[in-house]
Amino acid sequence: MKSPKPNRKRFMLLCFLSIFFLCILASINEVRFENLLRFGRCTLSNNTTNTSTSVSINEQQQQQEIRILIGVLTLPDQYLRRHFLRLVYGTQNPEGAKIDVKFVFCNITKEDQKTIIALEIMRYNDIIILNCTENMNKGKTSTFFTSLPEIFNETVNGPDYPPYHYVMKADDDTYVRLNSLVKSLKPLPKEDLYYGFVIPCGSMDPFKHYMSGMGFLVSWDIVEWIHGSDIPKKHVEGPEDKVFGDWMRWGRRGLNRFNAKWSMYNYPDPVSVCSHELVNDTIAVHLLKNQEKWIKTLNFFNHTGPLKESKMYHIA
Incomplete structure (x- = not known):
């Protein structure tokens, strides 16, 4: 019995249909793959955009922040005072500002100080x-301001110039409320600014005399001027706040002046022309010469109010 002859036409048709089917399948997969690539590119692009946007927002926030250096002039042996002030300033959270508090003194001279x-x-x-x-x-105050441009000279040509918009000199018996300070500085110029408590105590004119040494502030351009000018170099000795005021007057600097009185004042005990009772609208309180005055001041402003409840402690 003879085997049937293969049907060549049917075979060729089946081959053609198979090839056609494979081509369609490949085409579909290519479309899916291309869509997958597009989806991946889109997702990556969105993620990159979101990341860039996030970075951009952070950069804008940093650029809008006021940068302030507070130099607290103190003595090398005042270890306990420094630790206390670290607590006072470290537990404040100023909004819209980056504030660095540094303790400033001259060369150390004792072996125990070195360690x-x-x-x-x-x-x-x-x-x-x-x-x-x-x-x-x-x-000492002259040396402090004169030294700052050299200490922070790496920022002179960098993107973070100036290193600080403002520099404040403060005493170690002054309590500066950082948020109040920032709020008062927000509307003020960042150039040629001289800010503080006007002396004499009875005066409200910031263009008379000088700002009290309890805590006066200047913009960074004035710091650079002090560093380069001969005026501060030739007039160093005398009451440091009065000498500083002489520089401003003789150099015709600090044309933008802000009198923070009576938000800055001396502690009310003893009573004086420069003092008054503690008030809510306070930027700085001066002459906190002992722990009792510090505690009364911190309690008045509810400084420890943000303390969170915890099972680890109980403070009545």
Whole structure:
């Protein structure tokens, strides 16, 4: 019996249909793959855009922040005062500003200071040691302001210039309320600014005399001027706040002046022309010479109010 002859036409038709089917399948897969690529590119693009937007927002927020350096002039041996002030300033959360508080004194002279202060620097990095002999009215404040452009010179040509918009000199018996300070600075110029508590105490004219040493502030351009001008170099000795005011007057600097009185004042005990009772609208309180005055002041402003409840402690 003869085997049937293969039907060539049917075979060729089946081959053609198979090839056609494979082509369609390949085409469909290619479309799916292309869509997958497009989806991936889209997702990546969106993620990149979102990341860029997030970074851009962060950069804008940083650019809008006021940068302030507060130099607290103190003495090397005032270890306990520095630790206390770290608590006072470290527990404040200023909004819209980056504030660095540094403790400032002249060259250390004792062996124990070298070790203890080295430990402080390693732990907190908040100390500036000036190249001077410790003094009150013989140029310490001048050395502080003159040294700053050299300390922060890496930012002069960088994107973060100026390193600070404002520099404040404060005493270590002054309580500065950081949010109040920032709020008062927001509408003020960032150039040629001289800010503080006008002396004499009875005056409200910021263009008379000078700002009290309890805590005065200037813009960074004035700091650079102090660094380069001969006026501060030739007039160093005398009451440091009065000497600073002389520089401003003789150099015709600080044409933008702001009198923060009576939001800055001396503690009300003892009563004086420069003091008044504690009030809510306060930027700085001066002459907190002992712990009792500090505690009364901190309690008045409810400084520890944000303390969260916890099972770990009970403070009645």
